Amino acid sequence: MVTMRDVAERANVSIATVSFVINGTKRVAPETRARIEAAIQELNYRRNVVARALASSRTRILALLHPDLESKPNATVIQFVMGAAHGARERGYDLVLWPVNDDEQMSHLLAGGLVDGVLLMEVQIRDARVARLLASRVPFALIGRTEDDDLPYVDIDFATTIHQAVEHLRGHGHERVALVAQQADATTEPGRIMRVESAYLDAIAPLGHPPAVIRVESTSAGGRAAARRLHDDFPEVTAVVLVNEGAAAGLAKGTRALGRQVPGDLSIISAATTRELGEMIEPSLTVMAAPAAELGRMAADALVDRLEGAEEAPPQVLIPCALVPGESVGPPPPR
Amino acid sequence: MVTMRDVAERANVSIATVSFVINGTKRVAPETRARIEAAIQELNYRRNVVARALASSRTRILALLHPDLESKPNATVIQFVMGAAHGARERGYDLVLWPVNDDEQMSHLLAGGLVDGVLLMEVQIRDARVARLLASRVPFALIGRTEDDDLPYVDIDFATTIHQAVEHLRGHGHERVALVAQQADATTEPGRIMRVESAYLDAIAPLGHPPAVIRVESTSAGGRAAARRLHDDFPEVTAVVLVNEGAAAGLAKGTRALGRQVPGDLSIISAATTRELGEMIEPSLTVMAAPAAELGRMAADALVDRLEGAEEAPPQVLIPCALVPGESVGPPPPR
DNA sequence: CTGAAAGCGCTTACAG
DNA sequence: CTGAAAGCGCTTACAG
Structure with a gap:
């Protein structure tokens, strides 16, 4: 292994000076620098990151x-x-x-x-x-x-995202918009769940209808359960904002399995998912792509x-x- | 920061001995060991991994x-x-x-x-x-x-996987089985492509029909292209083994878009994908789940x-x- | 602008 | 069974 010492010897300088040029920590005379850089080239020297970490107490x-x-x-x-x-x-x-x-x-x-x-x-x-x-x-x-x-x-930015989703749906004439969110389990309660729900409440407030919030687990089965709950409990809902990536496919499949068309009977926007996911589903989902x-x-x-x-x-x-x-x-x- | 030196002082031993008990590198008298372990506890000492790496020339x-x-x-x-x-x-x-x-x-x-x-x-x-x-x-x-x-x-193990897939399809009565694989681009040619294709040729040989191999890019669009090629070029094919995760959804959607039912007109097995992917697609895909x-x-x-x-x-x-x-x-x- | 030297916190022959 | 000491390969005050 080539060390800084080898470079220093070859360039006829101290290891300190080698360190200075490698790190740019101090100014070094041009010709000295050139000698050192040549030596580095010739020896194909690469600084040891572990030693550097120990000496500088920064591991990077x-x-x-x-x-x-x-x-x-x-x-x-x-x-x-x-x-x-x-x-x-x-x-x-x-x-x-x-x-x-x-x-x-x-x-x-x-x-x-x-x-x-x-x-x-x-x-x-x-x-x-x-x-x-x-x-x-x-x-x-x-x-x-x-x-x-x-x-x-x-x-x-869930607030903006949800607002835009609701706005998009309103633009298509929807007034009854539901939210399908993620179910928190005993141990985990992602902050996003809370924020998503309050953004939703804000966004639909101007529509003047009661909210419709469904929480399901983040799986295909969860999505199918959401489809059924929408059908049974919220028949007046014509569009849904989904913030539950794992349930997206299940929601689409489950809705159709109940004899309802997407988007004929129910429009769906899947927020905070990838565009690739949207393409995989039938029909291709309109998504709000997560950055x-x-x-x-x-x-x-x-x-x-x-x-x-x-x-x-x-x-x-x-x-x-x-x-x-x-x-x-x-x-x-x-x- | 608590160092090994601190532990050694508190336990009245050398740092070498501390190192021996921490690493189990040498036997240490029980009472000495106990003193050291107590000191470690009391000081809540944790060995510095960077120093260890430098000294042992093993970073782990x-x-x-x-x-x-x-x-x-x-x-x-x-x-x-x-x-x-x-x-x-x-x-x-x-x-x-x-x-x-x-x-x-x-x-x-x-x-x-x-x-x-x-x-x-x-x-x-x-x-x-x-x-x-x-x-x-x-x-x-x-x-x-x-x-x-x-x-x-x-x-x-692509050989076994493909054989089992073909076997499964034969068990359902299929004799004309196509392979939809991944297209190698200019720079990448995963070894798997080659191995998958030769495993496929082996597996269908006993069926006595000519092979049908389609290579498409690993996207939904690729999957739809595969559906069309199957329809146009290989009308006699009744089942397909897919080894192209990104194209799975597109193949299913594209097949149905051509008016063909899955599995009524075409059976599909998606090999080397996740079970979750299978569930997302309509109909749920039979998969060979990648380990x-x-x-x-x-x-x-x-x-x-x-x-x-x-x-x-x-x-x-x-x-x-x-x-x-x-x-x-x-x-x-x-x- | 450059160097000698201490030090980062460990491991590991080597002695005893 | 334990310790003194060298050494891992760097960085960084400190001097000059």
């Missing part, structure tokens, strides 16, 4: 802390993860995956000193991991939000900004989803 | 080297990635994501000394990255295979085995997909 590694995603493969999730990985790489950081649910194990990992910062996914309204993170003093950024808004986060890759990238970026000492207020970023028209929205059925 | 970090997955979110991919992350964690290793296409950048990363080993995804038949990896002397394992079979790999999470886990495991000095031959693992019946396979239409 970020952790992506997420629950076990194996069980619920969600199309937007991988885009998010890849966005974060790219964002980190572009800033010269590495991203490690920490599939950790156990809050104890998380503290262990944090204390090991491997990472400079943490990206926390699937944030809950009250999230014990946030307290651990705060206690560990390791900088972090959230994907999603907790109850209190003074932590750095990056999130989908998942951008969010991942921005989360990494924001975290690196903090690590590199940008002293501003904690970054708080909201991005709305973008409407991608499909074939699942039309006028309401004649009464 | 693995890299997952993959192309940009953002563009083609493929449901099995995330399961694979998560499987690898879990597998690594369980062995006490961290997994970093390296979204790298550029083969130059890859060498840079490899030379940095951050990782002990590499997992290489989306392996091509002739893969330049493999040569780089070999040159770098960093141990690795492949997901998929190159032309030559003497490198350590973990892969789907993606297992493969990821096994790849990580195999790599760690090598790193920890298992001297055996390079691990080569093949796992077939498992049949998950849906509603897309039935008897062939009466002639």
Whole structure:
């Protein structure tokens, strides 16, 4: 292995000077610099990142802390993860995956000193991991939000997204618009659920009709259950905003299985999902595409900004989803 | 930060002895050990992984080297990635994501000394990255295979999978079975394409009919194109084995758009996809579920085995997909 | 502008 | 069974 010492010897300088040119930390005379750069070339030297990390107490590694995603493969999730990985790489950081649910194990990992910062996914309204993170003093950024808004986060702008979805449906003449959201289970209560529901209530208020909210699990079966509940409990509803990626296909299939046409009898917008998902379903769903890759990238970026000492207020970023028209929205059925 | 020195002082031993008990590298007298363990507890000491890495020249970090997955979110991919992350964690290793296409950048990363080993995804038949990896002397394992079979790999057993798919269709009375595979583009030629096609030829040989192979891109549009080609070019075909996850939904939709029923006119098995994908489509697709999470886990495991000095031959693992019946396979239409 | 040297927090022969 | 010490390959005050 070629070390900095080898380079220094070949260029007839001290290792300190080599370090200065590699890192650009101090000005170095042009001819000295040239000698060093030549030596680096000739020896094909590459600085050892571990030694650098130890000496500088900065590893330039970020952790992506997420629950076990194996069980619920969600199309937007991988885009998010890849966005974060790219964002980190572009800033010269590495991203490690920490599939950790156990809050104890998380503290262990944090204390090991491997990472400079943490990206926390699937944030809950009250999230014990946030307290651990705060206690560990390791900088972090959230994907999603907790109850209190003074932590750095990056999130989908659900308010704008839902409003635009409802607006789009109103433009087609719908007045009775339901929301199909995600069911919180005992342990998890993503902040998004709460925010989505309140955005929905806001958005439909001008229509002057009572809200229709259905919560189902994020699976095909959940989607079919939603179709049935819509049919049985809310027959006056002519359009639905869905914020539950896993249930999208089931909702479309279930609706048709009940003899109702999409969009003839029921219009559907699937918010915060991928365009690819929309295309897979029959009829192709009109979606509000989640800016998942951008969010991942921005989360990494924001975290690196903090690590590199940008002293501003904690970054708080909201991005709305973008409407991608499909074939699942039309006028309401004649009464 | 609490260091090993702090622990040593509190326990009245040398830091070497502390290291021995933490790592179990040498036997230590029971009472000494007890003192040290107590000190660790009291100080809540956690060994610094960076210092350990530098001293032992083992970082216990693995890299997952993959192309940009953002563009083609493929449901099995995330399961694979998560499987690898879990597998690594369980062995006490961290997994970093390296979204790298550029083969130059890859060498840079490899030379940095951050990782002990590499997992290489989306392996091509002739893969330049493999040569780089070999040159770098960093141990690795492949997901998929190159032309030559003497490198350590973990892969789907396509031969068995395709045979079982064809067998299943024969059991329903099909004799004319087509293959819809993935189109290789200029730069990528996954080894799987080749292996899938030859497995298909083997599997249908006993049927005594000419093969019908269609290659399309891995998108909904590709799937619709396949439906049309089947209809136009291979009217005698009554069943298809699909090995192209991205095209699955398009094939089903496209077939129906041509006025043909699934499975009434055409039976479909989608191989090497997730069960969730099958459920999303209408009708629910019969799939051969890819053992993606297992493969990821096994790849990580195999790599760690090598790193920890298992001297055996390079691990080569093949796992077939498992049949998950849906509603897309039935008897062939009466002639 | 450059260098000598301490130090980052561990592991690991080597001695005893 | 335990310790003193060298060393992993860098960065970074501090001097000059």
